[in-house]
Amino acid sequence: xxxxxxxxMLPVIFMGLMGVSMLVYVVSDGYDLGxxxxxxxxxxxxxxxxxASIGPFWDANETWLVLGVGILLIAFPKAHGVVLGELYxxxxxxxxxxxxxxxxxxxxxxxxxxxxxxxxxxxxAGSTLAAVAQGWMLxxxxxxxxxxxxxxxxxxxxxxxxxxxxxLMGAAWLIMKTEGALQERxxxxxRTAWTPMVGGLVLISMATPWxxxxxxxxxxxxxxxxxxxxxxxxxxxxLLAVRGLLGTRGVRGPLCWLPFVLLVIVxxxxxxxxxxxxxxxxxxxxxxxxxxxxxxxxLKVILIGTxxxxxxxxxxxxxxxxxxxxxxxxxxxx
Amino acid sequence: xxxxxxxxxxxxxNISFHILFPTISIGMGWLLLFFRLRWxxxxxxxxxxxAQGWLDAYRFWTKVFALTFALGVVSGITMSFQFGTNWPxxxxxxxxxxxxxLGYEVLTAFFLEAGFLGxxxxxxxxxxxxxxxxxxxxxxxxxxxxxxxxxxxxxxxxTPVGHEIVDGIYHVKSWAEVIFNPSFPYRFxxxxxxxxxxxxxxLAGLSAWQLLRGVAQRSAPRVLRVGLTLAALLIxxxxxxxxxxxxxxLQHQPAKIAAMEGVWDTERxxxxxxxxxxxxxxRSNRFALEVPKLASLILTHELDGEIKGLNEFRDRxxxxxPLFFAFRAMVGVGLLMLATSWLGAWLYRRAAxxxxxxxxxxxxxxxxxxxxxxxxTLAGWYVTxxxxxxxxxxxxxxxxxxxxxxxxGMIGATLALYVTLYLALIVAYVxxxxxxxxxxxxxxxVDAVERAATPVGAATSPVLPAGSASWT
Numbered sequence: 001x002x003x004x005x006x007x008x009m010l011p012v013i014f015m016g017l018m019g020v021s022m023l024v025y026v027v028s029d030g031y032d033l034g035x036x037x038x039x040x041x042x043x044x045x046x047x048x049x050x051x052a053s054i055g056p057f058w059d060a061n062e063t064w065l066v067l068g069v070g071i072l073l074i075a076f077p078k079a080h081g082v083v084l085g086e087l088y089x090x091x092x093x094x095x096x097x098x099x100x101x102x103x104x105x106x107x108x109x110x111x112x113x114x115x116x117x118x119x120x121x122x123x124x125a126g127s128t129l130a131a132v133a134q135g136w137m138l139x140x141x142x143x144x145x146x147x148x149x150x151x152x153x154x155x156x157x158x159x160x161x162x163x164x165x166x167x168l169m170g171a172a173w174l175i176m177k178t179e180g181a182l183q184e185r186x187x188x189x190x191r192t193a194w195t196p197m198v199g200g201l202v203l204i205s206m207a208t209p210w211x212x213x214x215x216x217x218x219x220x221x222x223x224x225x226x227x228x229x230x231x232x233x234x235x236x237x238x239l240l241a242v243r244g245l246l247g248t249r250g251v252r253g254p255l256c257w258l259p260f261v262l263l264v265i266v267x268x269x270x271x272x273x274x275x276x277x278x279x280x281x282x283x284x285x286x287x288x289x290x291x292x293x294x295x296x297x298x299l300k301v302i303l304i305g306t307x308x309x310x311x312x313x314x315x316x317x318x319x320x321x322x323x324x325x326x327x328x329x330x331x332x333x334x
Numbered sequence: 335x336x337x338x339x340x341x342x343x344x345x346x347x348n349i350s351f352h353i354l355f356p357t358i359s360i361g362m363g364w365l366l367l368f369f370r371l372r373w374x375x376x377x378x379x380x381x382x383x384x385a386q387g388w389l390d391a392y393r394f395w396t397k398v399f400a401l402t403f404a405l406g407v408v409s410g411i412t413m414s415f416q417f418g419t420n421w422p423x424x425x426x427x428x429x430x431x432x433x434x435x436l437g438y439e440v441l442t443a444f445f446l447e448a449g450f451l452g453x454x455x456x457x458x459x460x461x462x463x464x465x466x467x468x469x470x471x472x473x474x475x476x477x478x479x480x481x482x483x484x485x486x487x488x489x490x491x492x493t494p495v496g497h498e499i500v501d502g503i504y505h506v507k508s509w510a511e512v513i514f515n516p517s518f519p520y521r522f523x524x525x526x527x528x529x530x531x532x533x534x535x536x537l538a539g540l541s542a543w544q545l546l547r548g549v550a551q552r553s554a555p556r557v558l559r560v561g562l563t564l565a566a567l568l569i570x571x572x573x574x575x576x577x578x579x580x581x582x583x584l585q586h587q588p589a590k591i592a593a594m595e596g597v598w599d600t601e602r603x604x605x606x607x608x609x610x611x612x613x614x615x616x617r618s619n620r621f622a623l624e625v626p627k628l629a630s631l632i633l634t635h636e637l638d639g640e641i642k643g644l645n646e647f648r649d650r651x652x653x654x655x656p657l658f659f660a661f662r663a664m665v666g667v668g669l670l671m672l673a674t675s676w677l678g679a680w681l682y683r684r685a686a687x688x689x690x691x692x693x694x695x696x697x698x699x700x701x702x703x704x705x706x707x708x709x710x711t712l713a714g715w716y717v718t719x720x721x722x723x724x725x726x727x728x729x730x731x732x733x734x735x736x737x738x739x740x741x742x743g744m745i746g747a748t749l750a751l752y753v754t755l756y757l758a759l760i761v762a763y764v765x766x767x768x769x770x771x772x773x774x775x776x777x778x779x780v781d782a783v784e785r786a787a788t789p790v791g792a793a794t795s796p797v798l799p800a801g802s803a804s805w806t
Contacts, residue, residue, distance in 0.1 A: 056452030059407055063440070063448045066414050070440045073418050073425055074433030081422030081738075088419055088740050092748040095412045096755055102408040103759060106401045110766050295505060298430035302437045309441040316449040323453055323460050 010303070011293040014075035015282065017306060018068055023271045025064035026134075027169070027264055032058045034170020036101055036127025037163060038189055039120055046182050047120060051105065053177040053328040058105065060317060062098065072282075075299060079282040079292040086145045087137050094133035100126030128163065135162030142274065143211045144284030154204075154211050161200025165267075168193040172242070172260040175251060177328045183256070187246050190259065194243055201239075201270075205232060208277065214285055215277040231273045238262045238269075337742040338734050341420045344749040346719075348412055350712055351756040355406035357711050360481055360526065361533035362399045363474030365560070366392060370470060374463070383552055390553035394774055395537075398767060400455050405763060407448065412752075414440075420745075423736030424726055428504045431497060431512055432487055439483035447476035478526070485525055489518035491727050492718065493586045499730075516586055520579035521718070527572040528714065531671060532707025534568060537561030538678070539704025540771045542697040545689050550774045555689035558700075562682055565675035573668060577632075583721075584633050587728060588642045589651040590721035594661040595629050596622075596654055599643040604629040612654035617645065652723040656716060664713035667706050674699060705764070 032054040042050055073080045084091055100122045108119035139155030171190035175183055209216040219228060242259045245251045251259060282289045293299065373388035417436075418425060425432060453461060453469040461469070490496075496511025497504045506512055538561030544554040584591045591597075596612045596619050597604055606628030610619040630639040644651045678696055685691035726733040 056456045059404070059451050060445070060448040062407060062411060063444055066411055066444060067440050069414050069418075070437055073414070074429065074437045077418075077422075077425035077429040077433070080418040080425060084415060084418040085422065085738060085740060088744055089748070091415055091419065092751065095415060096751060098411060099408040099755060099759075102404050103762070106404040107762060107766060110397060110401060110770055111762075112769060294433055295430050295503070297505060298433055301434045301506075301509070305434070305438050305441050309445070313441070313445045313449065316446075320449060320452050323457060 007296040008290065010296055010299040011075065011289040012280075013303065014071055014293070014299060015279070015289045017310075018071040018075065019271065019275055021064050021068035021071060023268065025061070025068055026271075027267050028057070028061035028064060030166045030267070031169040031173040031260075032061055033101070033127045033131050033163075034166035034168065035173060036123055036170070037131065037167050038170050038174070038186075039124040039127070041189065042182075042185075046185070049178060049182060049328055050174070051108065051123075053174065055105075056320060056324045058102070060320065062102070074302060075294055076282050076287075076289065076292040077294060079287050082283050082287065083141065087140060090133045090136045090140075094130050094137070097126045097129030097131075097133060101130060102126075131163035131166050132159050135159035138162060142208060142277070142284070144214075144281075144286060146211060150211055154207050157200065157203055157207065161197065161204060164193050164197040164200055168197045168242075169260070169263050169267075172263050176257045176260050179327050183252060187251065190242075191246055194239075194246070198239055201235070205273075212277075212284065214281075218277055228273075228276070231269050235266050235269045238266050337740070337745060338737045340742050340745040340749060341737050341740075342733065344745055344752065345416055345420050347749065347753050347756060348409065348416055349719075350715070351760070352406065352409035352413055353711065353715060354708055354760070355402045355409065356477065356481065357529050357532045357707065358402045358536060359399060359406055360477045360529040362395065362402065363470070363477045365533055365537070366395055366399060367467070367470050367474055368560075369395065370467065384556075387552035387556045390550065390774070391557050394550070394553060394770070395557075396455065397770060398536075398540075400451075401763065401766065403447070403451060405759065409756075410444075419740065420738055421726065421733075421736045422738050424731070427502065427731060427736065428727060430503065430505050431490065434506075435483050435487040435490075435513070439480055443476045443480035443483060445476075447473050447480065450476070481525060481529075482522065485522045486513045486515075486518055489521045490515045492521075492722055493517040494727050494730055517579075517582055520575065520582045523575045524572070524579050524714070527568055527575060528707065528711045530568045531565060531572060532711060534561045534565035534675070535671065535700075535703050535707050536705070538565060538675075538700045539702075539706075540767065542700035543704070543768070544771050544774070545692075546694065546697050546701060547772055549772060553774075555687070558689060559682060559687055562675055562679045562700075565671060566679040569668065569672045569675055573672065576668070580633065584641075587721065589644065589647040590657070590717075591633065592642055592644045592647070593652050593654040593657040593721060594717060595633075595641065596658050597629070597641050597643045599645055600640065601643065602630065602640050603627040603638045604633075604641040606632065607658075610658065612658050614653060614655070650724070650729075652721050656720050660713040660716040660720070664710050664717065667710040667713070670703070671706060671710070674703060 035050050035054050039047055039050060069080075072083065104119040104123035104126060108116050108123065111119060136155050136159040139158035140151070142158075143151050143154055145151075168190055171186045171193060174186035175190065178186060209219055219225065239262075242262050245255065245259055245262075248255070278284055280288045280290070282292045369388055369392040373385060373392055376385040376388055379385065414436075417432075450469040450472040453466065454473050457466050457469060490512055493516040495515050496506065496508040498507050499505075537557050541550075541554040541558035541561060544550040545558065580591070593612075595604065596607050596610050598612075598617055598619070603626070605624035605626045607619065608623045608625065610622040610624075612619050627637050630641055631637055633639065633641060644654060678700060681696060682689075682692060722728050724732055724734065726736055
């Protein structure tokens with residue numbers, strides 16, 4: 001294969017775009033699914049603030065999933081068939097979860113007060129179902145849909161760990177967006193979620209090379225191992241810093257944004273590690289990105305649109321976050 | 335049941351549920367912009383009731399829009415997955431054409447809507463009136479652009495041109511031909527008008543219900559007028575465009591027309607069937623009630639024009655029964671819309687636009703037709719989509735050849751889950767709309783909840799001028 005040709009680079013570019021879309025999705029919908037999973041721990045007044053804190057963002061956050069899956073469908077149609085065929089049932093459950101979460105969000109403020117509690121429960125249930133299904137899918141995908149007793153166990157472990165990571169993100173988001181008593185509770189929620197999230201991450205990092213020979217060879221060869229050790233090291237430092245910050249006064253004041261930013265760094269590092277493990281496969285050990293890619297002409301057409309629209313999307317996403325910067329206020333009746 | 339039928343039913347359930355909401359949000363985005371502009375124009379004037387009425391209307395229908403949009407987003411996400419889960423062969427064969435069109439939809443339209451929706455819904459007091467108007471425009475424009483890309487792809491599947499086939503894989507020769515394929519302009523216009531009409535009857539219907547209940551006195555009469563006027567203006571245009579669309583279909587997909595009209599054998603001077611039960615077993619119509627030569631006149635604009643019959647397209651024509659009835663349902667609702675909107679607009683004008691002088695019977699009819707746009711739109715889509723069968727890309731790729739290999743038990747189980755969820759959500763949507771219409775004062779409470787997104791100490795929202803606490 002001519003690696004120097006632009007046509008051969010196109011699948012790499014699209015793999016990168018798909019990866020970035022998925023990363024942005026996991027980080028952004030991660031915190032709002034996490035907030036959803038914290039709903040049942042909040043008082044009725046706090047629930048309104050929780051929902052208000054993610055209100056302006058969740059629609060756009062979910063759109064990154066459409067883009068990620070869209071690129072899989074458009075740029076790697078063969079892989080799309082394999083991946084979604086393997087994950088048929090968890091995909092359906094995730095979609096039902098996302099549907100319940102999305103509609104409950106809008107229904108809860110418009111329905112009769114007597115129905116509000118039901119929508120709140122569905123909001124929690126939908127967020128949890130979506131997060132668990134995503135964890136299971138990630139576990140199956142990373143291990144190349146392997147068959148054997150250890151593979152489902154591995155996927156089940158991630159199905160528990162990913163929601164915990166989302167809860168931690170959600171708590172960190174609330175630390176950033178709220179103040180006073182609710183912020184204090186968010187700190188406690190973050191403390192509670194920290195241990196299982198870190199435990200899960202350590203377990204998965206150890207288990208991934210165990211379930212996949214490809215990943216094992218990638219990571220445990222010298223001298224790569226020395227360079228690569230930066231990823232787990234930085235992850236560890238960031239996570240310890242988050243834990244340490246939770247006890248300080250700063251996190252309740254001017255440093256309220258720091259745990260969230262540190263967790264985003266952890267997600268980015270995890271993503272880089274994952275990308276290194278899998279590349280150049282789009283389905284581990286089965287399909288490379290070149291085997292699965294659409295024709296270069298089609299990819300070029302999409303690339304032009306992507307180059308124009310992605311900066312615009314980034315622009316108005318930043319604009320929206322800037323408009324809604326600062327603390328989510330207490331309830332104020334006009 | 336076989337996997338093909340289940341996969342089709344699942345896709346149909348999903349796409350039917352999905353289209354209900356974009357049909358409302360495409361038109362509603364522009365109507366919100368209109369309400370907002372009306373308020374900006376009247377707010378400084380002497381007629382404070384009018385200004386408050388437009389503001390009330392904007393705020394109420396923004397809530398409806400938000401709910402509708404959310405349902406459209408979540409069901410749209412499901413759609414993006416089901417292309418691959420149900421029809422993996424489709425993307426493998428025509429991915430080079432469908433991929434970029436879907437990709438442009440997400441990149442240009444979906445993000446535009448979702449990105450600016452937050453500012454539009456919750457941005458009061460955080461951005462200037464001008465920026466807010468731009469955000470509202472971007473959302474409305476995004477929904478319309480979304481329809482453009484999706485209908486370009488759908489129309490290409492109906493009337494495929496501009497491609498070449500190399501080793502069974504489709505490649506684009508001319509994007510202009512692919513996008514502006516022969517049926518696209520008609521389908522796009524037909525769908526945008528359908529969206530406008532659906533919104534018009536939704537506005538009129540809910541406002542009529544509010545007037546019957548004696549709530550929302552400031553906004554309901556104005557919104558009713560907007561709804562009735564819009565419906566009365568759009569319906570003749572829609573009938574005209576629908577006729578053109580039919581002629582275009584006759585040219586490119588004669589088998590679809592034959593199924594819609596229940597024509598088995600090619601004939602000159604074909605009658606229009608008012609009622610019949612097309613029977614695929616005997617390949618004839620039972621209980622036919624017909625008007626001589628009218629079908630030929632409508633379709634060819636000649637009394638003795640020739641219409642090709644289904645028997646010319648053996649194994650290549652859609653099942654006539656669903657098409658025959660879906661087409662009549664669509665046309666029937668359309669004619670009902672014509673009668674009600676013209677009568678309603680005439681009566682309202684004669685009553686000098688004073689709602690309290692309107693006959694209650696008219697309000698009841700309008701309230702009953704609140705969701706008539708949904709019926710017509712769904713029926714129309716069934717005609718065009720079932721009418722494409724047995725092909726997924728008309729004349730080129732059969733649906734059966736691209737279906738997924740997922741076991742039918744799994745498709746059946748998830749189908750049951752989806753259908754249960756969708757039915758529950760439709761019931762919830764309609765009852766929440768009814769509840770919101772009956773208790774518009776609750777909107778104030780809703781606003782307070784949503785404005786919790788406002789920072790502590792931020793300027794008070796310009797949306798709520800002094801005295802607006804006495805809403806309704």
